[in-house]
Amino acid sequence: MTDSALHQPHISSTAPRYWALIPCAGSGARAGADGPKQYQALAGRPLVAHTLAAFAATPGLAGILVVVAPGDTTLEAQGLAEAVHVADCGGASRAASVSAGLAVLHTLGAQPQDWVLVHDAARCLITPAQIQRLMAACADDAVGGLLAQPLADTLKVGAEGRVSATLERGDKWLAQTPQMFRLAPLQQALQASGPTVTDEASAIEAQGQRPRLVAPEGANFKVTYPDDFALAEAVLKARLASTPATEAV
Numbered sequence: 001m002t003d004s005a006l007h008q009p010h011i012s013s014t015a016p017r018y019w020a021l022i023p024c025a026g027s028g029a030r031a032g033a034d035g036p037k038q039y040q041a042l043a044g045r046p047l048v049a050h051t052l053a054a055f056a057a058t059p060g061l062a063g064i065l066v067v068v069a070p071g072d073t074t075l076e077a078q079g080l081a082e083a084v085h086v087a088d089c090g091g092a093s094r095a096a097s098v099s100a101g102l103a104v105l106h107t108l109g110a111q112p113q114d115w116v117l118v119h120d121a122a123r124c125l126i127t128p129a130q131i132q133r134l135m136a137a138c139a140d141d142a143v144g145g146l147l148a149q150p151l152a153d154t155l156k157v158g159a160e161g162r163v164s165a166t167l168e169r170g171d172k173w174l175a176q177t178p179q180m181f182r183l184a185p186l187q188q189a190l191q192a193s194g195p196t197v198t199d200e201a202s203a204i205e206a207q208g209q210r211p212r213l214v215a216p217e218g219a220n221f222k223v224t225y226p227d228d229f230a231l232a233e234a235v236l237k238a239r240l241a242s243t244p245a246t247e248a249v
């Protein structure tokens with residue numbers, strides 16, 4: 001047996017299930033709101049309610065786990081915890097929150113070979129169609145993958161406020177979420193990468209794997225800065241206006 005085979009997790013032959021893990025324990029410092037950005041009102045509901053509604057409307061998920069900060073009971077108080085599992089095990093970094101959530105998934109019955117779709121609570125424009133697009137693209141993939149957006153702008157390198165180079169952008173993508181990997185390899189990869197890695201794909205890449213890139217076909221930006229709230233709200237309202245009430249999430 002090779003050294004790498006020794007470190008492979010046990011993958012059983014039963015059909016894998018799909019779990020959603022939603023890190024929701026950030027403080028939203030860059031958004032400059034009064035409190036965590038995931039609970040700010042957007043189109044009449046807390047921002048994270050839109051995120052959760054998209055996952056609740058996605059067929060084929062075994063469960064949805066939301067990781068919140070220790071002692072945070074906002075989801076329960078807002079009536080948003082009924083269709084999801086909530087664990088107040090968030091950590092000091094996004095990666096720490098995701099790792100803590102992966103451990104909780106085991107207690108919910110998740111198996112090492114099951115797929116986990118990690119999605120930022122702050123990406124509230126995600127749709128069931130986008131989630132299913134990623135699931136379909138990666139279901140037979142040996143590694144897994146992520147939603148990502150090809151660059152739309154010319155890409156510059158800056159130094160001391162001036163352009164030092166213009167990069168070829170044909171092969172550049174902006175990483176989004178969900179990012180979908182199997183539970184055991186993802187846990188191992190995050191443990192090896194440590195708490196500073198900024199997405200799951202980076203941790204998997206550091207293990208020598210090449211995650212699949214899947215375009216989202218529609219807006220899926222992360223609410224990060226103050227202006228993003230109005231932009232996200234406009235997109236949500238436009239979708240609601242053009243979607244029959246039975247399909248709206």
Ligand SMILES: Nc1ccn([C@@H]2O[C@H](COP(=O)(O)OP(=O)(O)OP(=O)(O)O)[C@@H](O)[C@H]2O)c(=O)n1
Nearest residue numbers: 023024025026027028029030092093097121122
């Ligand atoms: N310790 C952390 C940090 C982030 N997140 C979550 O990870 C997602 C993406 O992180 P980001 O947008 O960077 O959120 P914040 O850390 O909240 O924002 P900021 O960096 O501006 O403080 C968000 O849904 C956020 O709640 C988390 O669960 N735990």
Ligand SMILES: C[C@](O)(CO)[C@H](O)COP(=O)(O)O
Nearest residue numbers: 094120175176177198199222
């Ligand atoms: C995971 C992520 O959404 C990919 O774009 C992003 O890296 C998370 O945001 P952060 O600012 O790096 O925490």
